[in-house]
Amino acid sequence: MSKALLIAPCPEGLVAKKTRKFHRRFPPLSLLITASLLRSHGWDVELHDLNANRGLSPEQTLNCAKTADMIILTTNPYADWQCPSYAIRSVLEFARHLPSERLVITGNHGSLYPGGMLKATGSTVVVRDEPEYAVLELAEVFQGKGDLSRIDGISYRDGDDIRHTRQRQPASMDDFPAPAYHLVNLRDYYYELLGGRFALLETSRGCPYSCSFCNRSMFQNRYRKRSVVPFLQELDDLVQIHGCRSLYIFDLEFTLDSKMVESVCRHLIDRKYAEDIGFRWTCQTRADSVTDDLLKLMKQSGCALIHFGVEAGNAEILSHTGKKISKEAIRKGIESAKQAGIQTAAFFMFGLPGETSAHYEETLRFALELSPTYTSFHPLLPIPGSPLFEAKYGKGPYWNDPLPADMTYFTPEQEHEISRFVRKAYLKYYLRPGYIAERIAQGNRMDYLKQLKLFIDFAFQK
Template identity: 30%
Template sequence: MKLVLVHPPEPMKSIATEVVQHPINLAQLAAFVRERLGVETAIWDYGVEPYSPVGLRDRLRRFAPDAVGFSVMTPLAKTAARQAAIVKETNPDILTIVGGPHVAAIPERTLAEFPSFDLGVIGEGEQTLAEICARRQRGERFPERVPGTVYRDGGALRIAAERPLIANLDDLPYPARDLLDFSRYQGSSSPGLSSRLRNITELFTSRGCPVHCFFCGSHVTHRTKVRFRSARHVLGEVRECVEKYGIDHFTVDDDTFTFGRERLIEICRGLRELGVSWDCDSRVSNVDEELLRLMAQSGCVKIAFGVESGSPRMLEAIRKKITIQQVEQAFAAARRAGILTSAFIMIGTHPTETPAEVEATFRLMLRIRPDFVMVYIAVPYPGTSLYEMMQREGLIAREDWDEFDIVRGEPVWRTHHFSPADLVRLQRSMYRRIYLRPGFIWRKLALLRGPDDLRYFIDAFGKFIKYIFGKRRELPAPRDGDST
């Protein structure tokens, strides 16, 4: 059997960050079905590969897959569906599968909206995809009643039984990075860390988050239980990446890497022995001075904290379960440990956010002085409490999934105090007021280590200026059969 796993083309990347990462989720799925069933698997990552409908048709004819799976976030749902339609036009017998948080949040609606998908995978994908492939190998053309799926039953849509989560993540093989063309991933794995200066890959050491934030949909896929890989299993993957692929930097992409202190300390010791550098995300409430110093000694060069807002009322409203004091302490401790810091903040993080609370967020940034700041407009993705509240209160003008993005035209939603245009204006104003301060620019220049760093800084800064001062581009109307 042949299987293709597809990351759809992204019509517009953020030119402010140009974050480019390996599709480790697809590489993990590929490794699992390859090991369990011997499925010949390919990964087509149109996030970095050139794409055209003609090219896709030609590739399908040459590879002749039995099934094609699409990994879909909400803004790419329509794009993936158009690609799936091309698959069906090329060969109607190819099974088209959609997975990811969008279908997990609204499974029946996804298949109803997009007839080009035969099956949807709800939640964690490895075991479900393996069973779909096994049934296909046994001759089932379009498998039905596979636990963990939404499927078509004649003219009806059905949701099969829920599939239990994988109990022991150490049972998973290491991701099939051999299916990736590393040369195509030239950009920032994480803001400030360029693949042009380091050999970078992403690493997942756990799944899930116990904190059900108002704007987050992590629970849709992983529920609210956190499951950890052992330090031994994690370090085995790191060692393979170093020895087989020449990786020297790892971006740990867990929802929050710093849960489970004893395991984290064991991983840090192993990373130090392997001589690699790394960065991660963390909650401000999960670190202290001692832990951050240990992380720095083991190669941690950057840590990103989800701050979201400088308003205590907002932090409580979005169920963040952190305090302003914890934010200030975490950034100060990371700076003393010599670790670069990044702050994630939001505009419109809750529908009731006021102009004064946005200003409080800016004032907090001035106090904590992060090395990088990412300013997002909160997107009401299906499956989040934010989506449910905004839908209930009539704040979403239309549910055109192409528009559920933070870098295209104006949002198709508003809040109690901000119009779509206000949200964009506030985001850009926040970026300008933070990044164009002389002190901020001087701190960036002080971090440069040589000509390569300088070239990266000039390139990134130029694109950032273009983004915050340029006109937000609208997507072109899709051509017949096209994906953009």
């Protein structure tokens, strides 16, 4: 039986520091789906998550790679393949220690810089965009049954040349198997705002909106939903077989499909997971796609937290992001969630085009006005391939360009200014006496103080 080794490496950089500081560990969802596909086609699969498995060392992974027939390394180890880390120098260094003739690279970076990724890692093949079914077809080639030139969505070495095949068409969401969660231990995964025994499940890929900092082209500008019945079966298996107690429903705009949300909520209520075992779940959505009735149903089913992307507090700057949402709609959505008894997390970014220090102050005032349970302040990090990224680096893909080891967006001076304001925003938000008193009154005092320390520590880390 052929053996595949799937690796989620441990990168460096701001996001990596944040996850370690917060003890946050998200499962590598795309690798788990890929593992299911390979197992269903007769492969012996081993998955090494170097971010979560504390008993696993990089040296052990390198030793295991020596006997693998195919090695899949993602450059996007957090949650899903399209979530990029700007700092991947350590990932590239790790890749160079793997057997290059059997190495396949997946992730956002190689999707944009396929030739550069091949050169930087020495790998045989880079998968561009959605990886799961491309990896399955590559598995046949590694078994001597196919031809690389016939596989869509890859770039590969051909002697001294690099070949790029045509773009792969995205698969139907219902064609993906359930993630192979039996290959990992959910006790290794944790979200500091939700809890342990933590898992992820997808209900869609893509997004119907066109935010300037996001890269819709990864999904060929399509928004694909999955059917509710197989999703509910996966959810039940996670809880009943794998012991899941906290779940992030991975969908950029979960409540856009209110009928699916209602079906999920009623299923959870019927199963009494929240009531019997303390099951909690969270999602991400737009503030203008929630209603009071829907939020009440979500709360009843165990929804403990909703993430909202707010981005900016100035109406003009907000309009330039392409989100097509008003400040008033944001106010209403977040307040409605709070009234339903659901915790809220709001994301704000600094450094959008045209922003000044006065705009930063306006965004901070808006955050204080909204007063969500949690806020995340961070510098603008446009996803590689997004309109803002391409405005700086030119239109991609950058087929044979060198791969930047650490992609940057701001000058050192800009980065210093924004980082200073991020620290100021965290301190001003989380050290408000009224906020502290309200949070302590809402729950466990020690749990809150631990969370507060994490946010303060993160504000001062570099």
